[in-house]
Amino acid sequence: MAVIEVEKLSKVYGSGEAQVTALDSVNLSIEQGQFVAVMGPSGCGKSTLLHLIGGLDRPTNGTVFIEGADISQMNDKTLTELRRRKMGFIFQFFNLIPVLDAIENTALPLILDGVKPENARARAKEWLARNKLAERGTHRPDELSGGQQQRVAISRAMVSEPIIVLADEPTGNLDSRSGDEIASTLRKVVSEWGRTVLMVTHDPRIAAYADRIIFLKDGRVVDDTLLNGNNGDNARQLKEKVEAL
Amino acid sequence: MSVRHTLLGLLAQKPRYGYELCAGFTALVGGKENWDVKPPQIYTTLARMAESGYVALKYGNGQKSKSEYIITPKGHEELMNWFRDSAVDEPQQDAFYLKLMLSLDLDEVDASRLIIIQRSALYQELHRITEQRQQLDPQAQLSQILLMDKAAMHLEADLRWLDMIESRLDEVKSQPAPKADLRPRGRPPSQKPKG
Numbered sequence: 115m116a117v118i119e120v121e122k123l124s125k126v127y128g129s130g131e132a133q134v135t136a137l138d139s140v141n142l143s144i145e146q147g148q149f150v151a152v153m154g155p156s157g158c159g160k161s162t163l164l165h166l167i168g169g170l171d172r173p174t175n176g177t178v179f180i181e182g183a184d185i186s187q188m189n190d191k192t193l194t195e196l197r198r199r200k201m202g203f204i205f206q207f208f209n210l211i212p213v214l215d216a217i218e219n220t221a222l223p224l225i226l227d228g229v230k231p232e233n234a235r236a237r238a239k240e241w242l243a244r245n246k247l248a249e250r251g252t253h254r255p256d257e258l259s260g261g262q263q264q265r266v267a268i269s270r271a272m273v274s275e276p277i278i279v280l281a282d283e284p285t286g287n288l289d290s291r292s293g294d295e296i297a298s299t300l301r302k303v304v305s306e307w308g309r310t311v312l313m314v315t316h317d318p319r320i321a322a323y324a325d326r327i328i329f330l331k332d333g334r335v336v337d338d339t340l341l342n343g344n345n346g347d348n349a350r351q352l353k354e355k356v357e358a359l
Numbered sequence: 360m361s362v363r364h365t366l367l368g369l370l371a372q373k374p375r376y377g378y379e380l381c382a383g384f385t386a387l388v389g390g391k392e393n394w395d396v397k398p399p400q401i402y403t404t405l406a407r408m409a410e411s412g413y414v415a416l417k418y419g420n421g422q423k424s425k426s427e428y429i430i431t432p433k434g435h436e437e438l439m440n441w442f443r444d445s446a447v448d449e450p451q452q453d454a455f456y457l458k459l460m461l462s463l464d465l466d467e468v469d470a471s472r473l474i475i476i477q478r479s480a481l482y483q484e485l486h487r488i489t490e491q492r493q494q495l496d497p498q499a500q501l502s503q504i505l506l507m508d509k510a511a512m513h514l515e516a517d518l519r520w521l522d523m524i525e526s527r528l529d530e531v532k533s534q535p536a537p538k539a540d541l542r543p544r545g546r547p548p549s550q551k552p553k554g
């Protein structure tokens with residue numbers, strides 16, 4: 115079953131003459147265990163798409179299904195719970211809480227969900243260790259490099275054992291080496307830890323870590339391409355595209 | 360052309376058997392995934408170089424793979440010339456550019472779709488390079504990692520250029536196509552020769 119399904123999804127901002135169509139009747143299907151990148155020029159609707167899928171915003175038209183459940187029908191309370199349990203978020207500017215250390219930042223979603231502090235801290239430490247931050251647990255964000263902060267953010271996103279991880283320009287604020295590290299970690303989130311990742315990026319090198327790239331332009335999907343698979347699959351895919359010339 | 364000079368380079372290091380040259384070439388380029396030169400191509404190149412006097416058989420035993428080759432002084436000079444020449448790619452000779460320009464005057468091909476397909480293919484290649492790079496050990500295979508980085512940088516540049524031409528395609532279409540110089544040369548056919 116597709117873990118994310120989007121049908122005729124539209125988002126319009128403003129009204130009348132000042133109206134802006136950020137997304138125009140988009141249809142998409144993402145299977146479990148895929149690493150999908152969403153790319154496109156500025157203003158193409160990629161961040162809007164991510165926010166709608168993550169339940170951070172409501173569509174103007176159309177539906178978002180997460181594991182078959184229509185999230186546009188959910189009330190705020192149910193949606194918030196679903197987000198906390200099923201989804202992890204990673205942002206461009208890390209969004210860590212400055213006064214909390216790495217363990218506290220990572221444990222936060224569990225604490226908010228009512229998990230006992232000792233258990234929350236233990237699970238936080240496990241995820242920090244997996245992200246090679248075991249020795250940095252008591253460090254605050256201002257004592258960590260950009261790459262390390264983002265790895266804390268990834269640990270925080272993973273600690274509630276989500277099925278989907280949504281990343282909005284996760285390497286936008288990092289140098290190329292740290293960026294590769296983060297992209298590599300997101301690859302691990304899929305291939306080692308078995309989740310589904312949807313990542314918005316404008317960086318081709320980072321997008322190349324994904325299995326699939328969806329290209330948006332003016333709120334519509336203009337291309338949807340698989341990056342791996344054997345040469346036979348790719349060749350056939352390209353052939354189909356060429357025939358649609 | 361680099362195949363023959365690479366073989367000369369390997370022989371300049373020391374005399375080698377045929378199978379050593381095949382294996383040595385593959386190792387130097389970082390594996391078959393980067394550059395797959397088959398043994399027949401290597402042996403044909405060696406035969407031509409022997410004819411030109413650049414290499415010689417130290418001794419043959421009938422089997423090319425088990426014959427030992429050496430570089431000659433003439434071959435050594437050829438190798439040094441190659442080292443002295445600087446090698447610059449010719450990015451203006453670009454097959455995709457030709458496709459795109461031709462499509463602008465052909466109704467059956469849509470230039471925008473061509474760009475989308477090319478972008479897709481470039482990303483698939485970039486993905487392949489990225490995966491290959493991940494398999495390499497920075498402690499032991501740094502030179503190959505750097506080759507992957509070069510490939511990635513060229514692909515990124517190609518992608519950037521693609522975005523650029525895509526955003527200005529309408530402008531390109533609105534300008535007149537480059538005119539071919541069709542002026543006939545020499546005497547017109549109707550004129551009689553003088554005298």
